[in-house]
Amino acid sequence: MTMPAVPGASGAYLVRPESYGTIQMTAALQKSNITTFRTSAEFKDGSTSYPAGTYVVPATPQARSVLATASKKVGVPVAAAAEAPKVKGVQLKPRTRVGLFRGINNMPGGWDMWTMDQYGINYEVVGAQDFQSGKLIDVYDTIVLPQGITKARIVDGLDQTKYDEEFAWAYGVGEAGWKKLQQFVKQGGTLLAIGSSVATVKELMDLPIEPALPTDRTKFATGGSLLNQKFDNTDMVAWGMPEKWPVWLYNTQAWTPTGKKADVVSSYPESDVLASGCLKGEEHITGEANVVSFDIGKGKVVTYGSEITFRSLMRSTYNLLYNAVYGGPAAEVNKTQLRQLKPAFSANGTLLQ
Incomplete structure (x- = not known):
């Protein structure tokens, strides 16, 4: 160029x-x-x-x-x-400090780590040691929770009596660490949750959203399909996205906002949801939210119901993550x-x- x-x-x-x-x-x-x-x-x-x-x-x-x-x-x-x-x-924010909470044996976290390496993101893997003293807000501006991060992975983690110090980053942080992650947001941090990690952050921050999709696969199932999506591209999280664009969904949730604090960034249309692949039980997902943003205390939480960083599929949706990585701490x-x-x-x- x-x-x-x-x-x-x-x-x-x-x-x-x-x-x-x-x-x-x-x-x-x-x-x-x-x-x-x-x-x-x-x-x-x-x-x-x-x-x-x-x-x-x-x-x-x-x-x-x-x-x-x-x-x-x-x-x-x-x-x-x-x-x-x-x-x-x-x-x-100059030199935004990004943390990636990988979790042990978490393939999506490994993929997100590789992607950040390839894109040149200035990040650190969030380790148990980061929870041991001071405030997380003194270490990170934004923390990303990849698909598959549960409360147990954060609180219990690896048992430090059974694993060598080379795995110290994945030790459990206990209930005190769990509360520090909550405080991180309220003190001005940005917390981003992808896929099944949304349920973890919902519990952590008591978010006003509820799961919309039945867990009974006879009622709702999609085998890793592209589903149409409507975006509010005036919202910082969706800057640069078209008004309509498909997302990839497999074994994660759509969400129903239950309070005014939930700012819906993207949602599934009222009809013609399926763009490519298979979908059973379309009526359960029509009109439901995918990406939702919340202002909490001095900080921000963004939840991504679909796994927007899945492998090399649909890299255009990566913008939804990195807009918030840098936009959350912006002034x-x-x-x-x-x-x-x-x-x-x-x-x-x-x-x-």
């Missing part, structure tokens, strides 16, 4: 949010600690329209170098604007701040007054 001409001292580089290639671009910007904004509304630059979630990066020489390299690598074009857009938005900026490219964070990630 060819970089556009330098837009000038008050200008900015713009990157549209639709491609999952932006995940690697964001990781590169984070690694180099380059100020990065995203718009929370659509806007126009000249005759070109840009959607909510567009990346806005001040036009510094360092930013140009990083974006040029990343753009060529992932094939996502970069545009230039003489002025930054005058819309509300957020600034991503809001008003129209004037974004137009002036005025940071909300210091370079070390401290919020400015």
